[in-house]
Amino acid sequence: MDQGELLRRLDEINVWRRRDQRAPHKPLLLLLALGRLQQGKKRLAFYERDIRQRLHDLLRSFGPPRKSYRPEYPFWHLRSDELWEIPDDDLATIKGGSGASPTDRQLVDLAVRGGLPEPVYRLLGGNPELIQRAAQKILDGHFASSLHQPICDAVGLGRHLEISEKLRRRRDPNFRRAVLTAYERRCAVCDFDIRIEDDLVALDAAHIQWHAAGGPDHVRNGLALCILHHRTLDRGAIGLERATGGYRLLVSDVVNGQSDAFRHLLRHHGKRVRDPQRNEQRPAPGFVDWHRREVFRGSPR
Ligand SMILES: [Zn+2]
Numbered sequence: 001m002d003q004g005e006l007l008r009r010l011d012e013i014n015v016w017r018r019r020d021q022r023a024p025h026k027p028l029l030l031l032l033a034l035g036r037l038q039q040g041k042k043r044l045a046f047y048e049r050d051i052r053q054r055l056h057d058l059l060r061s062f063g064p065p066r067k068s069y070r071p072e073y074p075f076w077h078l079r080s081d082e083l084w085e086i087p088d089d090d091l092a093t094i095k096g097g098s099g100a101s102p103t104d105r106q107l108v109d110l111a112v113r114g115g116l117p118e119p120v121y122r123l124l125g126g127n128p129e130l131i132q133r134a135a136q137k138i139l140d141g142h143f144a145s146s147l148h149q150p151i152c153d154a155v156g157l158g159r160h161l162e163i164s165e166k167l168r169r170r171r172d173p174n175f176r177r178a179v180l181t182a183y184e185r186r187c188a189v190c191d192f193d194i195r196i197e198d199d200l201v202a203l204d205a206a207h208i209q210w211h212a213a214g215g216p217d218h219v220r221n222g223l224a225l226c227i228l229h230h231r232t233l234d235r236g237a238i239g240l241e242r243a244t245g246g247y248r249l250l251v252s253d254v255v256n257g258q259s260d261a262f263r264h265l266l267r268h269h270g271k272r273v274r275d276p277q278r279n280e281q282r283p284a285p286g287f288v289d290w291h292r293r294e295v296f297r298g299s300p301r
Pocket of ligand 1: 187188189190191192225226227228229
């Protein structure tokens with residue numbers, strides 16, 4: 001096992017996708033394992049004590065909305081990517097080692113453990129920079145960039161933000177220009193347009209279908225949003241709904257708060273999102289539908 005081999009295995013996970021459905025189970029388990037490694041925790045973790053609830057919560061916070069979250073799936077299936085191991089002793093207790101996929105209950109009752117395979121663990125353990133690269137690869141492959149820091153915080157992974165900032169800038173500068181121009185350099189939801197002299201502050205060109213989920217760098221997959229509305233869009237707290245000749249903003253019923261900021265967010269619920277300068281720049285319905293299906297949480301208010 002060397003660096004190239006490890007990064008290639010991570011890429012192969014990144015390639016797997018059922019059409020454009022998000023599949024964050026394996027990536028989130030790996031990030032959790034990288035967080036444990038960085039914190040000097042043991043290689044093998046108990047499913048029930050160390051993984052189950054945390055992975056469930058990660059899936060609920062950062063995965064697509066689903067009726068159930070199934071942390072047992074990646075705990076078992078990541079083994080086939082040669083990036084996870086369940087020790088032989090524990091395997092032997094599962095259905096007498098028949099190899100069938102165990103249930104959540106079995107993993108709990110049999111006190112099953114799992115972790116990065118020994119060679120992967122050794123390679124990463126001696127190389128903090130490689131942990132960063134591996135984590136960044138997983139994040140870039142599966143999550144909108146505005147979620148990278150919150151995910152790292154949630155899995156306990158310290159991270160050098162500069163790496164990702166650099167990567168982000170390398171990505172299509174024309175997309176940002178095209179989107180900001182189409183929306184006349186203000187937030188499509190709240191008109192935010194604060195500048196320092198001529199420099200825009202805190203205004204982003206947001207992807208509707210995440211770049212990490214195959215969304216293109218095209219103006220019809222973009223919206224100019226202030227960082228508040230960008231972050232809440234990526235977290236599924238707000239979404240879009242088709243309205244005659246354009247879109248309306250939806251605020252999810254799972255969002256709550258007591259502050260002026262919350263009331264500010266609510267004020268835009270049901271309101272028209274600003275149209276771009278030209279009709280042909282308007283968000284394409286396929287991207288909006290993807291966001292509604294794969295990111296938007298709860299139900300509209
Ligand atoms: Zn805004």
